[in-house]
Amino acid sequence: MAAIVVGHKNPDTDSITAAISLAYLKSKLGVEAKPVAQGELNPESKFVLDKFGFSAPEIVTDATDQKIFLVDHSDKSQSLDNLEKGEILGIVDHHKLGDITTPNPIEIWVWPVGCTCTVLKGMYDFYGVEIPKEIAGIMCCAILSDTVIFKSATCTPQDVEAAEALAKIAGIDDLKALGLEMFKVKSAIEGTPIRDLVYRDYKDFDMSGNKVGIGQLEVVDLSLVEPIKDELYSELQKIKEEGGYHSIFFMLTDIMKEGTELLIVSDNPAVVEVAWGVKPEGRSVWLPGVMSRKKQVVPNLEKAFAG
Amino acid sequence: MAAIVVGHKNPDTDSITAAISLAYLKSKLGVEAKPVAQGELNPESKFVLDKFGFSAPEIVTDATDQKIFLVDHSDKSQSLDNLEKGEILGIVDHHKLGDITTPNPIEIWVWPVGCTCTVLKGMYDFYGVEIPKEIAGIMCCAILSDTVIFKSATCTPQDVEAAEALAKIAGIDDLKALGLEMFKVKSAIEGTPIRDLVYRDYKDFDMSGNKVGIGQLEVVDLSLVEPIKDELYSELQKIKEEGGYHSIFFMLTDIMKEGTELLIVSDNPAVVEVAWGVKPEGRSVWLPGVMSRKKQVVPNLEKAFAG
Known part of the structure; x- marks a missing residue:
């Protein structure tokens, strides 16, 4: 055999x-x-x-x-x-x-x-x-x-x-x-239900006792996501409520510009400023050079939550 | 560093x-x-x-x-x-x-x-x-x-x-x-205390609820061990009593002849016959071709004890 x-x-x-x-x-x-x-x-x-x-x-x-x-x-x-x-x-x-x-x-x-x-x-x-x-x-x-x-x-x-x-x-x-x-x-998004897009690459974390979800969508150009961004953000808010999350962060990573627009749905959005020293504007923040959830997002957030 | x-x-x-x-x-x-x-x-x-x-x-x-x-x-x-x-x-x-x-x-x-x-x-x-x-x-x-x-x-x-x-x-x-x-x-044995020789390569096993010890000494010629065999056998008997063993088996492996003389100190020496189909004569048995404790001795004894 x-x-x-x-x-x-x-x-x-x-x-x-x-x-x-x-x-x-x-x-x-x-x-x-x-x-x-x-x-x-x-x-x-x-x-x-x-x-x-x-x-x-x-x-x-x-x-x-x-x-x-x-x-x-x-x-x-x-x-x-x-x-x-x-x-x-x-x-x-x-x-x-x-x-x-x-x-x-x-x-x-x-x-x-x-x-x-x-x-x-x-x-x-x-x-x-x-x-x-x-x-x-x-x-x-x-x-x-x-x-x-x-x-x-x-x-x-x-x-x-x-x-x-x-x-x-x-x-x-x-x-x-x-x-x-x-x-x-x-990164094709046409025809994909929004919730499937969120969960395509999504992981839960426990950060100092807080339930935190972090998803990521890698695209060749952020403008491709523009038409669905409102719908995406509403979906993250729904998932936060349903799942009893402290925060959900969703990485819209532009592999050509080499950076990430981080969508933030959180009980305490200030952790993002602690994590990267950049103040969120409205519902998101642009993080130049950030492309890896494992190496550049999770460690920073864990420290910010612990602090 | x-x-x-x-x-x-x-x-x-x-x-x-x-x-x-x-x-x-x-x-x-x-x-x-x-x-x-x-x-x-x-x-x-x-x-x-x-x-x-x-x-x-x-x-x-x-x-x-x-x-x-x-x-x-x-x-x-x-x-x-x-x-x-x-x-x-x-x-x-x-x-x-x-x-x-x-x-x-x-x-x-x-x-x-x-x-x-x-x-x-x-x-x-x-x-x-x-x-x-x-x-x-x-x-x-x-x-x-x-x-x-x-x-x-x-x-x-x-x-x-x-x-x-x-x-x-x-x-x-x-x-x-x-x-x-x-x-x-x-395999040098001159000057080495008998108990150290026994424990040089020795492991305990639990075989169907029985405490079994198996040691091994690899030598280039069994005749080298002849002068100390009586002393060695007495030491195994002592260790059996002290440790509350069911059996101690000691492999004298001749790497040139490619076989093992197995010294047997046991409450039930008949397990050896079950394990290899060879009847022990006196205190030991010659097992031609047997050289590996892990592959050729432990599995056979485990089956014999289980049966």
Whole structure:
């Protein structure tokens, strides 16, 4: 029986493409493996697979009796159901080391880089396996996506180097143009219910005993959001009431201008001034250079709430 | 401040040499790092470091405020005290994935091979860093030790390949001769109190509610143990009484003949016959081909006790 290669729940482009890429590499090394996914493709991943001629991987959500390679995660909460009833053969990832343990020695490749596909590029090099043009194409797209076209604080020189080498193999001339095309698909808002937009990338936090929600929408141009901003703000107010939040912050991140307009619905909007030293005007504040929730928003707010 | 590179508690040759080897590699890659150890060298490790001109690494047992690379383990119980007060930068290992987690992405190289130094050989190759002759020598010794000169059930073709390549760099002509020399040092029994010999490699198990102790002594020739066998057996009987054991089994493993003479002190010696289908004669039984406590002794006894 072929091993399965699977990324995290709510799969993104890196999880999908890393599964395809590792399954191919393993097959070339004599280990039968097929890529699967824990859920449907998001619009960006669908665009990427379509562009390079791949169909969506089969959906698998249960580990029972499976032999498994995990990509793009090492946390039980992000992984297959009944993980202890399958056999993990390997992990390829770029996140913090999670709580998965194994009864036997396995193969693990984890590097502190911006994208799992950057690690996979290293594995192909190490094993001397040639990367087919189409697989190089989707791996390159994963790096552009995870590093926000090399602008994210998580991007490393290894990511840029890998993406450029993969682009060469795939015959991609203009990385930035391809990245923008992907982000236009990713940030498409037409036809999406407002609440789905809010929850597309949304997380709850406990900050010094206060319930705080932080969402993010990355767009190639803030003007695209202008027509729905009023509706979006009303929706955040509703969610705040319904959920008993102290605050909801919603990041409208302009990846070209490299900054974030932060929508603020809060019992104490002054925390924003404490967090960034900038006074909100009306219902939002412009934060130049701020693009990462994890690295630039959560820590500042946690300090402001604690102070 | 330089990062420290450290192996597991009660360090063996792989833990010591992998720390030295990774510290050198990291320094070559621009990360200041120094090897340390969680305890004194055992006789084998001392022999190996002396042979290639290294002194014993400084002893460090506390992680507080340290930047740390872990080698040869990924379990908290095997690691430094106060591990959460240090910052783990990387893990290089060949054991099952343990319970260590990290708050940030780190570098992890873990392969299902016989020795950490086999993984390290791969890392040197990957980064294109030349291995100095002396470091190649101690890495080669670690592989010979961990794989019992390629005879252990844990040995893989990668281990053999790495050891042969390292031997070439180090100018070692006869791997087997070097391995035997090491095992003679390791299994030296002159001058060692009998109880220390028993506890040199000894573990307790709970088998279906029965307290069972299993020790192991690896020797290059069983005849070396002959003069102390009576004394050894009396000591096992004493330990059984003192510790309230159901059974103590002591493996006298002959690495050349590739088998184990199992000394038996038990309330029910018949479990040995159930476990291996061989009737004990007197106080011991010869088990041809049995060399690994973990893979060939514990599972059989657990089944026999359960049945």
